[in-house]
Amino acid sequence: MTRIDDQLRTAMRRRNVFHTWLLAAGSIALLTGCAYLIAGPVGVVWAVVGGAISLSVAWGVSPKMVLRLYRARPLPPHAFPEGQRVVADLADRAGLPHAPALWYVPSRMMNAFAVGRNDEAVICVTDGLIRGLTAREFTAVMAHEISHVAADDVKVMALADVTNRMTGILSMLGFFMLFFSLPAILMGQVESVPFFGIALLLVAPTLGGLMQLGLSRAREYDADLSALQLTGDPHGLASALVKLERIQGRMWEALALPHGRIPNPSLLRTHPETKERVRRIMALAGGPDDRAGPDATARPPVGRSIIPVTGPPRYRMRGLGHWY
Template sequence: MNQFKTLALLSVLSALLISISYYTIGGTGGVFFGILIAAMTNLGSWFYSDKIALAAHGAQPVSREAAPELHAMVEKLAEKADIPVPGVYLLPTQSANAFATGRDPEHAAVAVTQGIMQMLPADELEGVIAHELSHIMNRDTLTQAVAATIAGAIAFLAQILQYSMWFGGMGGSRDDNGPNPIALIATLFLAPMAATVIQLGISRTREFAADAGAAQLTGNPRALASALKRLEASARQMPMTGNPAYEPLMIMHAVPKQMFSGLFSTHPSTDQRVERLLELEKEPVGA
């Protein structure tokens, strides 16, 4: 069900991109331009999403000698998940967080902050690493990158459309083939908002799936539940700075927002996630 929901949301996101391209450029040419932009952003996400995400946070590869326990943990869980061992990276910040990136299990990386390494006990850190490996197994890292780039392209085209309206680029008389002014204005203001809502909806859906995958990998859903509570409390005291476009990749909100509407949240609430994890603890082994 989660996979179907994600596919449906990505389809709507792509349709939004093509629609706003139509209103920006007009006619069949606009539709083809939208399709071209969608293809280019998806291709860029495919090849460069891991490098961009790691560079955006200043992540550096960490050697086995520098972090033997972390490497051993990643290797053990990757073997359980039956995926290649991803690259291991460290983020030079005391904020406690982690993320995974890469287009597929063969080109993946897991990044953790110095803060999370120092804060979490071993069983809770294992739950966090298992959560990130679940994202890799499910190819959520690519899905999130594609969603982010399409949403960014929609925002960019909406900005072009806005400039065109300001400078009279679309102020001429409207013929039967021209864009409907009401539809044009609705597209201008609503498409970027809708794209953001859809992108974040995809993120929330994939977080629940990764939590469940982590519980299955470790056999200890309570450890991840405890880690999530610690991470949320830590984020309130020491929020993580960085490009907000990459917040959906993180295991926890960079800055928890108590007043945030669920529609505009990158993650489900921690209480919801903990509740689901503790429900999994009640299920029979192998269920």
């Protein structure tokens, strides 16, 4: 296990928590401002009521409803015992009441994601992820996903999503009201035009979307830190991130722009840039990588697939050679 710089990790954790609260509070303040501009205090009350109802519905959605969209299947313990043991051990270290269930997506894309609350969480993995990562890298990725579960990031991002959607709806409603008021404004029947309010309604959806993306990146940084606390292996997590970026992250660029790069500003990313994530992770490595050796590159034996195919892929993207 590599020695972690605990002082630096604590400083990074505080910064991530500050960014999380700042962005969440900013999103709520933006929604409140839009509601007040449209209907005054009554609009704020209705925004609170609507937001509470939407959040209760979003938080009550069963993970299985989401997994049906991906044609996911439960992963039997005998099919991938190594992965089941890894998830159970990490969940115990994270203090979860139950180990998340492993589900399988018959896709050759390399991906993993967690859904559900910490008492009924599910971690989905693709065949491409299991076959493409070493045991060490797979452990690091599972630690990252379990960190999302332990921090209830699903609830955090549901709050951000509901707030952003309601802000967009209020912005659209405000412009409908402005459109129907144009005749009165042009005829001089309106004493003063609230130019500041109009400007705020105009930029509100964009500002809300940017804050939601920023919140997502802050939670990714924090999940990286929590994963290191679970595994004590920054090299394994960095290796997994670089591999995912190299193998999976450039597929669409190769399709759309074979000899160039698609501009992707950091403000418009749901995940931080891999280079920056790796830089932060490796800054915490206070000592040499003492795990390098046979175990660092060990893979479970694979044939055509180490997981029995439980159903057909969703569809094939012709010309790319990938299933999704």
